[in-house]
Each structure stands twice: as structure tokens, then as C-alpha cells.
Amino acid sequence: MNRYVGWILAAIFVAFGWRVYGWPGVAMAATVVVFWLLLQFNRTLRVMQNAGRAPVGLVPSGVMLNAKLKPGMTMMDILQVTKSLGKERPDLPDTWEWHDQGGVTVTVTLPGGKLQSWHLTRPESSGGNEDSGGSAASP
Template sequence: MNTWIGIGLALIALLGGGFLYGWQGVMLALTVVVFWLLLQFSRLMRVMKAASEGPVGHVDSAVMLNAKLRSGMKLVEVLPLTRSLGQKISEQPETYGWTDAGGARVELQMEKGTVSSWQLIRPDDQAS
């Protein structure tokens, strides 16, 4: 969800609760907003824990990862696909790589926290 949409919904809930039910409505809306934030934090921690248990820069199948990627994905959506943290290849542009057992590699370029482009590099592509 877009950050601004989330902030807008939280403000609408707080104002709506205040107008309809007074301070009790504000407290209920605040409770719901905090609960939502805790759910998001819990999801992020589960994704990071699962990714940290795998070897850095390794993926089961680079070809399958390549097929599942799409522009605009956030890193928190990519990590469950790879089940590992990517190996940082370069700083500008921000590029991460995952290699499978056969030597195929997926290089992922991130821009502002989202996937901007990626490429699959096979072992025979590197030789020529």
C-alpha cells in the first residue's frame, strides 16, 4: 500500500472516530492503527528471519526467480521468493545478485526501494 494512502486512512479513522464517538472513538481508531502497524512489523520480521537463514546470494533456481519477478516489486516481496538476502553487486545503481547451483545468476536493480529492472545471466552467456 502507498504510504500516503495509509496515512490518509489513519487520519480519516481518527477524525471519523472523534466526530462520531468522541474521545472513545479516537482511542478505538488509534488502537486499530497501532494494531495494523504491529501486523506490518511482524510480517517484516518473519520475512527477514526466513531470508537470514539462507546463504547470502543463493537461490534454488535463478530461472524460476527470473520468471516470478516484475517491475515495481518491493524488496519485502522479493525476499520470500529467494529465501535469502541478495549479494550486493554495486552501489549505483543499487544492484543485488542471486546465483543458483548451476551458475545462473539473477541481477536485480532497485530504485527507491522497488525493482526497476533485472536480468538473468546464464553461465554460457558469461563465456562469450
């Protein structure tokens, strides 16, 4: 959800609580909003803990990761899929990569925090370099 939409909904919820129940309604609305924020924070911590336990940049299957990627995903969504932190590419800005034991590498580009494009690279020994990927832009 867009963060602005979330904050607008929270403000509407607080205003509704005030309009219907007065100060007790505001207190209830504020409690619900804080609870929602705590749930989001807990989700973030759980994803980061799971990703921190795994080897950096290693996924069980690069091909499966490639199939699960969709344009517009955030880094948090990608970390839930990979269950590991990616290796940042120092030569390219906002670019991260994961690999599997077979040598398949998936490189993702996240300008502005949203997945724009990704690229699958297979090792040379598997019959040539077959690349596939995706992009948010249509051809």
C-alpha cells in the same frame, strides 16, 4: 500500499471515530492503527528472519526467480520470493544478485527502492549465454 495513502486512511479513520463516538472512538481507531502497524512490523521481521537463515545470494532456481519478478516490487517482496538476502554489487548502485546451484544468476536493479529491471544470465556451458530480463520501461 503507498505510505502516504496509509497515513491518510489512518487519519480519516481517527477522524471518523471522533465524529461518531468522540474520545472512545479515537481510542478505538488509534488502537486499530497501532495493531496494523504491529502486523506490518511482524511481517517484516519474519521475512528478514527467514532470509537471514539462508545462504546469502543463493536461490533454489534462478529461472523461477526470473519468472516471478515484476516491475515495481520492493526489496521486501523480492526477499519473500527468494527467501535469502542478495549479494550487493559494489560496482553498480542499487543492484543486487542471486544465483542458483547451476550457475544461473539473476541481477536486479532497485533505484528508489522499486524494482526497475532485472537480468538473467545462464552459464556458458549450457549452450551459450542466453540472457533474458525485464524492465518497467516499455521498448
